[in-house]
Amino acid sequence: MELLYSKEHIATEVARLGAEISSDYAGHEIVAAVVLKGAFIFAADLLRNISIPVTLEFIQAASYYNNTRSNGDVEIALDPHSDIAGKHVIIVEDILDSGHTLTALCRLLNKRNPASLRLCVLLDKKERRKVPIGADYVGMETADKFVVGYGLDLAGKYRHLGQIYTI
Numbered sequence: 001m002e003l004l005y006s007k008e009h010i011a012t013e014v015a016r017l018g019a020e021i022s023s024d025y026a027g028h029e030i031v032a033a034v035v036l037k038g039a040f041i042f043a044a045d046l047l048r049n050i051s052i053p054v055t056l057e058f059i060q061a062a063s064y065y066n067n068t069r070s071n072g073d074v075e076i077a078l079d080p081h082s083d084i085a086g087k088h089v090i091i092v093e094d095i096l097d098s099g100h101t102l103t104a105l106c107r108l109l110n111k112r113n114p115a116s117l118r119l120c121v122l123l124d125k126k127e128r129r130k131v132p133i134g135a136d137y138v139g140m141e142t143a144d145k146f147v148v149g150y151g152l153d154l155a156g157k158y159r160h161l162g163q164i165y166t167i
Helices: 007-024 040-048 100-110
Strands: 002-005 030-036 054-062 075-078 088-096 116-124 137-141 164-166
Touching: 007 040, 007 116, 007 137, 030 040, 030 100, 040 054, 040 088, 054 100, 088 100, 100 116
Parallel strands: 030 054, 030 088, 088 116, 116 137
Antiparallel strands: 002 164, 054 075
């Protein structure tokens, strides 16, 4: 493994994202729809950096199935079915690469008529995009390397690492 992003670098970017979201939604409440399992550490730190009211929801989607590449099939394993009609929703995800998972989640949540739906990702791997989707809030752009740590995993391992590494 090789260190890609240090704790300090991650903390700086997460604080910046929290400040941007707080500024953009000043005077409003948001719903953070956190994608499990990968985004839970990022989301915890992000939410502590947001200064406006936040309601937390969890959603789980899978497309990797213990592999290093998405197969394109997205399974929604946990759907909170919460009432988000008229609310400002931000999907919080660890990484945007192929775009399949976030496209499926946007379709699902847009059917519930939110006032707005935006995407916040810690890492954006644009080189791997298979569908036309972008994030509204991006922590860092990263090259096409498999990454682990800070919630990101390989077959369930390495999520606990406090920094992000390439494998």
